[in-house]
Amino acid sequence: MLNFQNITSERLGSHALDLEGALSDHAARLEQAQGALLDRFRAGGDPYLGWMDLPRGEVLGDVLALRDRLAGHYDDLIVLGIGGSSLGGLTLTTALQHPFHNSLASRPGMRVHFIDNVDGDVIEGLLEVLDARRTLVNVISKSGTTTETMAAYLSCKAWLQAQVGEKYKAQIIATTDPQKGILRPLAEREGYATLPVPPTVGGRFSVLSAVGLLPAALGGIDVEALLRGARRAMEHFERSAAHNEILQSALVQHLYGEQGKNITVFMPYSTRLRFLSDWYAQLWAESLGKNRQRDGGSARVGTTPVKAVGTTDQHSQVQLYREGPQDKLVVFVKVEQADRGALIPNAEPDENEMNYLGNKPYQTLMNAELHATAYALLDAGQPNYTISLPRIDAEHLGELLQFLMLQTAVAGELLNINAFDQPGVELGKVLTYALMGRPGFDEQRAQLEAEGITL
Amino acid sequence: MLNFQNITSERLGSHALDLEGALSDHAARLEQAQGALLDRFRAGGDPYLGWMDLPRGEVLGDVLALRDRLAGHYDDLIVLGIGGSSLGGLTLTTALQHPFHNSLASRPGMRVHFIDNVDGDVIEGLLEVLDARRTLVNVISKSGTTTETMAAYLSCKAWLQAQVGEKYKAQIIATTDPQKGILRPLAEREGYATLPVPPTVGGRFSVLSAVGLLPAALGGIDVEALLRGARRAMEHFERSAAHNEILQSALVQHLYGEQGKNITVFMPYSTRLRFLSDWYAQLWAESLGKNRQRDGGSARVGTTPVKAVGTTDQHSQVQLYREGPQDKLVVFVKVEQADRGALIPNAEPDENEMNYLGNKPYQTLMNAELHATAYALLDAGQPNYTISLPRIDAEHLGELLQFLMLQTAVAGELLNINAFDQPGVELGKVLTYALMGRPGFDEQRAQLEAEGITL
Known part of the structure; x- marks a missing residue:
């Protein structure tokens, strides 16, 4: 299991939250939130909680069948989607493919390109470098009315048609609502392969639906392991508050928000997890940034997520975090073990200022910097906590994604808002x-x- | 010139700053800040203001000579640097190279790869896909004591040595302090080509020094045009407050900060400018996030920058910006004209929900979304302003970068802090x-x- 380390409460008492005390004060409220979510989910028919069912993998067979039919016939996949329709796939491929997958001479999966904007220079630029005969297009929009996605779809379709003629129909896959919307009938008329976005799954909770699973599978990622990890988070979520790190971390977030800290920094120490910050920023911002209308009054709630990457942003943001306003809670993500165990080479004997690095694992330096930064921030009165994962593989990433979705859902319950709509x-x-x-x-x-x- | 549009003051009076009124109240203070910076710069010898001199291009001849000597002999450049030693180059190459430059069959400049972390899986992954005989390494560290950069340098040097033997010495370029630090003597001993980081230029202000110019030049970018644009910003900066958009925008930032808005969202509407957000976030955070010690008291100052990209983050952050707390100032960057003028294709006649897009330029849709979002945020009481640039080319980007550095320096003066150190x-x-x-x-x-x- 992931390890949630409430560094805040263990060290430097003056700035710390007393987690044990807070837990005993709030355990009932936490378990009420947990119960509400689980009851609604188990009762079935809830319009928003379909994402809690995704780890079961109902769509897995269809995804794998499509992958097996297409793999080997195509080199490149263009994913057309924006927000929740792209950030999940982008997070998975960046974290789990070879870091320079697209430059490998021989690849275990397709190159995956994400078009997530209406930047015509970028869209035309991509089509310029791809071979239409060897390229698939996955258009992802629940409703089919997402302007940005459908504009890019028109460009990709025209390009395929011009290059491969009628065969284009075999090269487009539509991921959309199983019944409603305009993309479904369009896809059926054209004869595209289709995959569903369950109506009860919102974009920012869709990474483990076909939205994220198909790009991942075509990119060579073990999607069964992703779901296995997510199921472990679902099991963990059933525990009592005293043993439930999802509830505990949601409480930490909530209490610091109540104390007026309006910024949540999300900072994985890993270049491969850089888009996890973008994915989390959407999940957190869109779910919890709400104008709450209750009891005749209204309140604007939600903390603002800030995307960061360690160690990189130590050289960009930490000056502000150390000396600037005490308005932040920082969430670190630590990776215990690197895949390759790469070592820093020994320096030449006369490069004496670098000798201390020699022959030590890069990951040791990475995590030394995380610990040093966490401590330095606490020293400056900036609270933080750390989520550890043993390594970056599909299973642990699936677990982490589901962990964070559950944490966000609980945070929404604690705020008394609907975390699943986006009227704004x-x-x-x-x-x-x-x-x-x-x-x-x-x-x-x-x-x-x-x-x-x-x- | 760039066009700073204080949308806030022109529209929706209730949430607006009265820019004209604020200007007449604060013109003297602004011109005092401007004068202080210009006087210190012109007097020479200031330990921090060397970046104001960079647009003159003292290093340009050396950069171009190195480029001319190396171009054609190498395909790939690895830039080793972190924070200010990488974000400038990353911003320039992402904005100004072909959007898929690294995949082009024939390229006008080298592929540039940035190693800005101690992620051993990424460092080893990159070395795995490159041909050492065709790869240059540019190690950038003012002092040579940047742990992250020097660790990666040891790996790259060992890799080159193993693959090309003694020739590695011709393939490493060191950008570092002209006299001090440990990288300078190391480079001289090894016989590496070197370029200077002037001692009076801090990392986050170094994009137009050799730090940013060499990677840009080797990547095929017109670095003379970059400097020409930056000189135009320097000229603009000399104007009186009433005609000086740098001073005016700094004032807007400052006044909203004083009103308690502790978050500054920076949101260019362009995928190619996505790393401009990262560059700006460092510039703003590290310069202005300070514990101010004055008059016997201390105050933690500085707003927290949030990186965003339009239209993409409309589907991630705008729900929060519309409905969440009114704690933000949003800075948009608008690109008037795209390079290619790409059009959205016509939809099929029966795809009637998409017909309205047909045959319109992508850039029209991009800017419609910017205007719509700016208006929708004002409607929600979230102020914003827009900086427009006519197009994304080297000259206008150079102007924008210098504009933002000057704006930040003025903001530091208004806060009564040293914007150029990073003690934290x-x-x-x-x-x-x-x-x-x-x-x-x-x-x-x-x-x-x-x-x-x-x-």
């Missing part, structure tokens, strides 16, 4: 439609023009 | 030495052991 993004969408001249949005367009906002 | 990172370094068993740090090691912190 609607206005931006509507205004974009208005500015782009979509029929039906004349009123909003007139309003923007009156404010002097035009393209 | 020292403890973490010392504790790392202690944990790694470096001689001379026994006392700290004993202290850590007493606290239960060991590896």
Whole structure:
């Protein structure tokens, strides 16, 4: 199991949360949140909790069948998706493929490219370097109305059509709602292979659905191990608060938020986990950044996630974290063991200032820096905790992802909000439609023009 | 010139700063800050302001000579550096090279790889895919004592030695202090080519020194244009406050900081500018995150930068920015014109929900989303401003980088702090030495052991 180390409470009492005391004060509330989530999930039919069922792997057979049919016939996969439709796959491939997978002469899986923006220079640039005959496109949108994704889809489809003719239909896979939306009928009309996004799974909770599993599987990743790890997190989540690191870490987050710390830094010490920070930032921000309407009043809640990577950002952010305002909780992710066990070479004898590094594992230096930074931040009154994983493999990463989703869901319960919707993004969408001249949005367009906002 | 649009003050008065009023209140203070910086710079000998002199391009001849000597003989460049020694080069190559430069069959410059961590799996992974006979290594460290960089240097040197023998000496370039530190004598002993980091230029202000210029030049970027743009920002900086967008934007940042907004989101609408966010985050955090000791009291100052990319992070962060706490100032960067002018293809007639996109430029959609998001955030009481650049080329990027460095320097003056040092990172370094068993740090090691912190 992952090891949640509440460094904060163990050391430097003055800045520390007394976790044992807090647990005894809040165990009932934590177990109430846990019970609420588990009861709703087990009762079935909850509109939001489908992600708790994903570790069972209902879609696994379809994903593996598609992989087995396609593997060997294609070199490149373009994933079209934005937000939750890309960050999961990006996290998995960056963490679990060879760090320079795309440059390997012989690869155990496809190269996976993510188009997650409407940057025409980047989209055209990618199509310029790929061979259309050897490229698959996976378009991912639950509704099919995601503007950014569907624009890129039109470009990729036109490119395939121009290069391979009617065969393009065999090279596009649509991952979308099993019934609703416009991408499903479009895919069926065109004859694309399809995979489902369960209606009860939101984008930021979809990494272990076909959304994340297909790109991972085509990229050569052991997706069964991912799910096995996630199931372990689900088992852990059933424990009582005293033995439940998901509940405990959610409580730490919650209490520091209540103390007014409005920033949550997420800082894995691993270059391979750099996109885990992006994935977590979406999960945390979109789930918990809410205008809570309760009891006749409203409150704007949610801490702002800051993405970081150790050791790299020690040379970018730690000056601020040490000396700047005490407005942060820092979450470290530690990797106990590197895959290769690479050693730092011995320095020449006269390079005496480097001698102390010689013949020590890189991972020892990495974790020395993590411990040193955690301590230095505590010394400056900046609390932090560490989640350790034994190594970066599919099983432990699957466990960590499910751990963090469960932690976020519990944090939502503690805040008394719905952690699974995102009503705040609607206005931006509507205004974009208005500015782009979509029929039906004349009123909003007139309003923007009156404010002097035009393209 | 770049166009600083204080959207905030033009629209939606209720949440807006009255820029004209604020300017007349603060013009004297702004011009005092401007004068202080310019006077210190012009007087010469200031220990921190060497970056204001970099646009003159004193090192340009040496950089171009090195490029001309090496170009064509090598395919890959590994840059070893962390923080300010990598983020500038990374920003330049990501923005200005072809978006998939490393996959092009024929390239106008080398592939540039940045090693900015002690992740042994990544370092070994990179060396596995490169051809040592065709690879240069640029080791960048002002002092030569940057642990992370020097560890990676030992690995790269050992790899080159094993593969090409004594020729390795011609394949390593050291960018370091012209006199001091341990890398300079090491490089001279080994016979490496060297370039200087002026002693008066800190890492986060070094992008237009040899630190950023050499990787850019070897990557095929027009470094003369970069400097030309930076000189334009220097000229602009001399204007009076009423016509000086650097001073005005620094004032906006400062006033919102004073109002208690402790988060600065930096959000270019461009995938190619994604590392500009990382570069800016370091510049802002390390310069302004300070424990100010003045007049017998102390104050922890500095807002926390949050890296974002539009449109991508609309699907990750905007829910929080719209509905969560009103604790943010958002800085957008808008690109007026894309390089390729790519169009979104027409949809099939029956794909009616996508028809409105057909035949419109991607960049129109990109900027519609920026305007829509800026407006939607203002509607939610989250102020923002936009910096526009006509296009992403070397000249405008050089101008933007110098603009942001000047803005940060002015913000430091307004906060009454030294924006150019980083005393807060020292403890973490010392504790790392202690944990790694470096001689001379026994006392700290004993202290850590007493606290239960060991590896």
